[in-house]
Amino acid sequence: MLNGVTPEFENRLRGLVDAAAFRADTAPYFTEPRGRWQGQGLVVAPADTIAVAAVVTACAQARVAIVPYSGGTGLVGGQIMEDGPAPVVLSLERLTKIRAVYPSENVLVCEAGVILAHVQQAAEDVDRLFPLSLASEGSARIGGLLATNAGGVNVLRYGNARALCLGLEVVRPDGTIWHGLTRLRKDNTGYDLRNLMIGAEGTLGIITAAALRLVPRPVQIGAALLAVPSPQAALDLLAMAGAQIGDGLSAFELMHRQGLDFLAEVGPEVRQPFETIPAWSVLIDLGLPASGDPDAALERLFADAFDAGLVSDGVIARSAAQRQALWDIRENIPEANRRIGSIASHDIALPLSAVPDFIAQAEVALRALGDMRINCFGHLGDGNLHYNIFPAKDRARGADDALRPAVQKMIHDLVAALDGSVSAEHGIGRAKVGDLQLYGDPAKLAMLRAIKDALDPQGIMNPGVILPQR
Known part of the structure; x- marks a missing residue:
């Protein structure tokens, strides 16, 4: 059983991270764009990866659920936990540094709280293109876009978010940090942990930074409506x-x-x-x-x-x-x-x-x-x-x-x-958990559950997203 946030636990967190991390106005974090879910919990916005790890470690020790919160633009309830013990809503909004840009490598390294439009501008500043583009790019953040494997209008040419990421930094469910910010195009050293985390919707860990793939800017552009x-x-x-x-x-x-x-x-x-x-x-x-x-x-x-x-x-x-x-x-x-x-x-x-x-x-x-x-x-x-x-x-x-x-x-x-999918680019969240159970291949569901249990044995990471909460 998971525990809820108590005054004692909140005081413990206040001793681990700076006072600016705690949000008094929680309403924006407890609603979603369509107004169909209402959240709950203690909202904490750590300033850096070390602080994220400290919060996650404390939650793991106390068996308190964590709901990662990125830009809040998701449409399937992945950022909202309505029921159960009050969780920690862990916002990435203060992780906004673009750590490095490598134009000759076509790589940009940034933290998970950077807004997509800012990544696009940083790429443009070095005459490159970050081609992920969608309607919410003025508020959606990189961590959430990778966690949901976002799509957008340019997938036809450049692929989903997964295809635009080379490496990740991730805080695991026990609070340890996976330093996987590689800029390599080829790395066959074991399982592809990057792609395991991308699309996991915060159920296996919290993405705190990413190495993103840039591309040359097209010189000639055009459009037609037919x-x-x-x-x-x-x-x-x-x-x-x-x-x-x-x-x-x-x-x-x-x-x-x-x-x-x-x-x-x-x-x-x-x-x-x-x-x-x-x-x-x-x-x-x-x-x-x-x-x-x-x-x-x-x-x-x-x-x-x-x-x-x-x-x-x-x-x-x-x-x-x-x-x-x-x-x-x-x-x-x-x-x-x-x-x-x-x-x-x-x-x-x-x-x-x-x-x-x-x-x-x-x-x-x-x-x-x-x-x-x-x-x-x-x-x-x-x-x-x-x-x-x-x-x-x-x-x-x-x-x-x-x-x-x-x-x-x-x-x-x-x-x-017709052999299609009930989730193309928005993810499963909480809204489509039942659909995944109904339409998903039993072997796939068993593998998803095995991965979840192995990496998050206490079930504290975004419980109830993708798979039913135990």
């Missing part, structure tokens, strides 16, 4: 774009008309380039070397796709401002969704060829459950869809929340039937 008649046409366009552009294809985002309708209905205000919003559209982003011509590549792609019946209209950005205007449409869809208020949101992954079948079958099944609006958008290039369900326009926000369990089960059942 209207397509169907998801299948979008998939065929992706194949055509890959054949013509190759590695220069950075992002390929699918958007349904409903998302653009939401922008027009509730904002944020963005300029929409089509006089009539198409049923489906694709945002394509390119990054080419100095010899490349993104406009010519996009014009050729549009012409060939138009001749093949894959596109009916399109806009090619002719400046950086126009490119950003196109991306503003895609990046503001999540905020419009939030303002409408979903019945159920789904972060799913599917084999690419199964995407059109899923979209068609899911719509039919949802119509049988009731009158709802569907906003399907996401990273088609890597098979990751955000499939979100909203009340009909004349229905009040929250009026149909009772449908959430049935909607989620129907969607996840269909995803499983």
